[in-house]
Structure formats: C-alpha cells, structure tokens
Amino acid sequence: MVDVEVIAVTDQLKDRYDVVVVGGGAAGLSGALMLARARRSVVVVDAGAPRNAPAEGVHGLLALDGTAPGELLERGRADVRRYGGQVVSGRVDGVTRDGDRFTVALADGRTVRARRLLVTTGLVDELPDIAGVRDRWGRDVVHCPYCHGWEIRDRAIGVLAVGPMSVHQALLFRQWSEDVTFFSHTAEPLTEEQVEQFAARGIRVVAGEVAALEVADDRLTGVRLADGTVVDRDAVAVSSRMVARAGFLADLGLRAVEHPSGVGELVPADAAGRTSVPGVWVAGNVTDLSAQVGASAAAGAGAGAQINMELITEETGRAVDAARDAFSAASEARVSALVTGDRNHGL
Structure with a gap:
C-alpha cells in the first residue's frame, strides 16, 4: 500500500519551488513524479496542447497500449499530485535568471521562481x-x-x-x-x-x-x-517538419538548432538531458524528435533523478561549508577563551 498524502488540486502557485517543469506530457509528468517522490517541491505548468491529442490511443507503451492520450495524462497528473507535486494550467512566455534561481513568467501575468528548470514542451508538427x-x-x-x-x-x-x-x-x-x-x-x-x-x-x-x-x-x-x-x-x-517549442528560452541564450537529418529543430542536450545553460534540463520530443511516449516518459524520469542528485550535491556542499564555518568559529572561541584565561591567571 502506497503511503502518500492526498493534496487538493489547485492552480494557486507558490512563490518558489525546487523545480518548475514546463510541459505536462509524458516526459514532464514522469520527471515531476520522480521529483515529488524524492520529496522535492515541484510544479508542472502545462499549456494543454499535447502533440498526440488527435490520436485515438497511445501505442507501443507496455501495459497501457491503446490508452487514450487524455486518459493517460489524467492518470499521470493524479500520480504527481498524490506525492505532493502540483500541476497547473498555464503557458510559459519567458524565463530569466535571477541570481542562483530562475524566474518563470506565465502568459497570464503570474511568475514563479525555481532552483532548476525541466523543459518538456514537446514539438509542433508543421504539415x-x-x-x-x-x-x-x-x-x-x-x-x-x-x-x-x-x-x-x-x-x-x-x-x-x-x-x-x-x-x-x-x-x-x-x-x-x-x-x-x-x-x-x-x-x-x-x-x-x-x-x-x-x-x-x-x-x-x-x-x-x-x-x-x-x-x-x-x-x-x-x-x-x-x-x-x-x-x-x-x-x-x-513526414512533418518537427519544431521544438522552445521560444520562451531565448532570454537564457538557449535556442533550438537544426537536426542533422533536416527533419526539424530541437534543443540540444547531453544524454541525461542537461543543456548548455546550467540548471536547465530538457526531456522528451523537445530534444529527441523521434521519441515515442514510452521513451519520453523514461527520459523525463531520468532527468528528474539527475536534477535531484544535482540539488543534493549542492545542498551537501552548503552543509559542509556551514559545518566548517561552525567548527572554525568554535575553535576560535576556544582559543580566545584560553588566551583570556591565561591572561587572567597571570594577573
């Protein structure tokens, strides 16, 4: 039996999160699920325009073959919410860096800050x-x-x-x-x-x-x-021309590039989904034009795990620095006490 806290569905954004996921398809929801289960504060911002919406069913996905795309996404949203993650409706218009965080601006005027960004906005088929x-x-x-x-x-x-x-x-x-x-x-x-x-x-x-x-x-x-x-x-x-939905990343200096085969444009990243902009990750069709639902979900989950590890590494480094500072301050206090004691003894 899964021990989870049931969270009320809400579009009310908090001021900041560990991770903002842009795009609520298979990749985004899988990444958010992995992060929520890792006890990270995470929100998925979804514009509600999945690429596979016209299809009757999702195929080639083990145990879920033939499931309607809308039903699959609804199940995914429920999974994310069961572990405390949020899924909200909205379209991201832009992202800027604000010190060691990102500020994500939505089309309706809302903004939210994040330590990391996972982009899973997919692509558009140009027919x-x-x-x-x-x-x-x-x-x-x-x-x-x-x-x-x-x-x-x-x-x-x-x-x-x-x-x-x-x-x-x-x-x-x-x-x-x-x-x-x-x-x-x-x-x-x-x-x-x-x-x-x-x-x-x-x-x-x-x-x-x-x-x-x-x-x-x-x-x-x-x-x-x-x-x-x-x-x-x-x-x-x-054969459609496939173009990544990535215009909102321009202010970060991150843009889609032409695929070597000429079939479209994607956001380049390493095998784990890490882009050239520190703190920004991608998964699914936005970076892999040929990925099906199963591959996109796997990539999202993998990116979520990598982001969590990156945050752990950052937090561990800060904890070590704090411990060293505390030890140094304590040592200085002991030395100061000894010196003061010696002086008093001499008197």
Whole structure:
C-alpha cells in the first residue's frame, strides 16, 4: 500500500519551488513524479496542447497500449499530485535568471521562481499545405509506423514525398502493407538506388504534384493530383517538419538548432538531458524528435533523478561549508577563551 498524502488540486502557485517543469506530457509528468517522490517541491505548468491529442490511443507503451492520450495524462497528473507535486494550467512566455534561481513568467501575468528548470514542451508538427492533411492528421493521415502501422495494416497506403525522410518512410510502411504507393509530389527525383529498392519491394511511384486528399463519409478515400487524377488510398503517411517549442528560452541564450537529418529543430542536450545553460534540463520530443511516449516518459524520469542528485550535491556542499564555518568559529572561541584565561591567571 502506497503511503502518500492526498493534496487538493489547485492552480494557486507558490512563490518558489525546487523545480518548475514546463510541459505536462509524458516526459514532464514522469520527471515531476520522480521529483515529488524524492520529496522535492515541484510544479508542472502545462499549456494543454499535447502533440498526440488527435490520436485515438497511445501505442507501443507496455501495459497501457491503446490508452487514450487524455486518459493517460489524467492518470499521470493524479500520480504527481498524490506525492505532493502540483500541476497547473498555464503557458510559459519567458524565463530569466535571477541570481542562483530562475524566474518563470506565465502568459497570464503570474511568475514563479525555481532552483532548476525541466523543459518538456514537446514539438509542433508543421504539415504540408495540402487540403485535407491537417483535418485528417492523427486519424488516417499519419507519420509514424510504430505508432499507427498496426491500425492501417494491409490497407492501401500512400506516402507523400514532403521531407527528407519520405523514402525511408515508404520502405518502413511496406512492412505493414503490400500495397504502398509513393507520391513524388514536388520532391527531387529518386536516385537509381531508390528506384531499385522500390521496384524490389513492389512500391508503386506516382509522379505529379498532389493537390488534395479525397474524403467521403468521414474517411480518407484517395489522393487527388493537380491534373485531377485520383489514386485510391485508405491512409496516407506524411513526414512533418518537427519544431521544438522552445521560444520562451531565448532570454537564457538557449535556442533550438537544426537536426542533422533536416527533419526539424530541437534543443540540444547531453544524454541525461542537461543543456548548455546550467540548471536547465530538457526531456522528451523537445530534444529527441523521434521519441515515442514510452521513451519520453523514461527520459523525463531520468532527468528528474539527475536534477535531484544535482540539488543534493549542492545542498551537501552548503552543509559542509556551514559545518566548517561552525567548527572554525568554535575553535576560535576556544582559543580566545584560553588566551583570556591565561591572561587572567597571570594577573
């Protein structure tokens, strides 16, 4: 039986915390849970715009496969609150350093101070400007075969060439279906090697710019080219450009950088999540563009443990310094007493 104190749900921020977590997804809640269980004062500030909101379920997450994204987050919030952590609604607009602490400014005018900052704000999927793509995103317009491949297995799948990973994406989705069509759209021509690979795997290539996706009875039915040709498809895979939500870190000198593959922008950090700005940590998609929910949760938990250890090290150093100062003061007092005693004895 878990021995925890039940804390009332509140959006009332305290003046300061050991750690402010910006972003309330899998990474942020896992990091906050680890810190709350370590008896740290922690608050999660969540803007309420999870990347996976359009999806029906979270997949590939052991024991929780198929759980609705909203349900998973609600369970996570409850876990954090059971151990005394706070989860509040709000959008962080900026962060500045204030001595050895950070001041976190929310869009509604509230501010809060923290000794450490864990950023888990995730990313934004920038989608091609093709009619129907945004409306069907997360349903029958997908990007990750490990997230959605099983749900569209053995169906007619189209892959739109809109990013540097499109060829790779087509080869991946071929694992889930024998009926895969690659729409070259406005991309550079395929190399001889890619043509050979597609032919060997039975992936059809359709040339011409894509104008729109066809939808009927609330389901995707095909891909319409600019010349009016419609190719029947049940699902379409699109490589989005993934951009970290990190603009609010600019005043700290921390900015997103381009991923080497060209698929988007991320906040650089070491393997533990430590950024180039002391005291600022990142976890999840904001620094790992390809991380799924399970990997993001693990990264958040790991970063939480590392932050706790960093705080312990800092507190231990202060305690040692205080003990040394106390010992030095006591020693000086004893020496002073002895000298005074000797003088009195001499009189």
